[in-house]
Amino acid sequence: MAKAYEIRHPAYDAVARTLHWLTVLLVAMQFVIGWTMPDVHKDTQPVNLIAWHLGVGATLVAVMAIRVIWRLTHGPTPDELPPLLSVASRITHVLLYAALGLVPLLGWINASSRGWTVRLAGVVSYPALSESGSAFGHAMGDVHGILAWVLLALICLHVVAALFHRFVLKDHVLQRMLPHAGPSRDQRRER
Numbered sequence: 001m002a003k004a005y006e007i008r009h010p011a012y013d014a015v016a017r018t019l020h021w022l023t024v025l026l027v028a029m030q031f032v033i034g035w036t037m038p039d040v041h042k043d044t045q046p047v048n049l050i051a052w053h054l055g056v057g058a059t060l061v062a063v064m065a066i067r068v069i070w071r072l073t074h075g076p077t078p079d080e081l082p083p084l085l086s087v088a089s090r091i092t093h094v095l096l097y098a099a100l101g102l103v104p105l106l107g108w109i110n111a112s113s114r115g116w117t118v119r120l121a122g123v124v125s126y127p128a129l130s131e132s133g134s135a136f137g138h139a140m141g142d143v144h145g146i147l148a149w150v151l152l153a154l155i156c157l158h159v160v161a162a163l164f165h166r167f168v169l170k171d172h173v174l175q176r177m178l179p180h181a182g183p184s185r186d187q188r189r190e191r
């Protein structure tokens with residue numbers, strides 16, 4: 001028998017949970033590398049930490065594309081939160097997805113404008129998103145850095161909310177995104 005909290009907050013399926021934590025790992029790496037790599041100037045070459053930022057970035061773009069396709073084809077995981085909390089959580093998740101799409105996209109546009117090729121695992125080349133030397137692509141590098149702060153603010157809000165669910169509301173919202181989260185909605189249907 002499913003426990004009452006599992007009925008109100010069924011677990012995210014294993015693919016969604018794996019993609020979520022993979023995203024967390026890659027985004028954390030991008031912040032650390034982005035803040036520690038040398039400043040990028042006109043003649044800077046994409047080597048060392050900058051090469052890592054582009055490489056991890058290419059992986060993040062691929063993971064986010066798979067994640068969005070999975071989310072669109074599998075729908076939301078239902079919950080029974082009070083209406084206000086439900087709306088607040090939905091808005092935060094939409095903004096998180098938007099920032100997770102925009103920040104890498106702008107970084108990629110900027111890389112293209114510098115004549116740098118973004119490659120997945122060093123092998124699969126992504127197409128250039130702006131012309132080499134383009135002023136637009138150059139400006140998008142600044143917006144990339146600024147929006148990274150907006151993404152960080154959203155992540156902080158998101159983590160505080162997750163801890164609020166766990167320790168104040170004491171519901172199952174955090175646990176349903178963790179390993180051993182219990183049965184997902186689809187697994188329950190199959191029983």
Ligand code: HEM
Nearest residue numbers: 030031034035040057103104107108110111118141145148
């Ligand atoms: C969520 C993912 C990402 C985060 C959090 C992130 C974060 C950062 C940060 C903090 C900087 C330094 C900004 C500054 O000092 O002003 C930076 C610069 C840069 N990032 Fe990212 N980045 C991400 C994804 C990407 C991706 C996917 C690419 C390209 C494929 C990329 C390409 C670049 C480039 C080219 C710069 C230098 C921009 C410039 O100074 O004009 N980034 N990034």
Ligand code: HEM
Nearest residue numbers: 023024027028071089093096097155158159162173174177
């Ligand atoms: C880089 C950091 C993070 C990003 C970008 C991120 C992003 C997201 C996104 C976009 C969703 C919505 C999933 C969906 O419904 O399609 C989500 C859900 C969730 N995340 Fe994160 N997350 C991050 C870190 C964390 C951390 C550190 C925790 C735990 C403390 C956490 C706990 C959760 C939980 C519990 C949910 C499900 C919320 C619900 O069911 O309403 N996340 N996350």
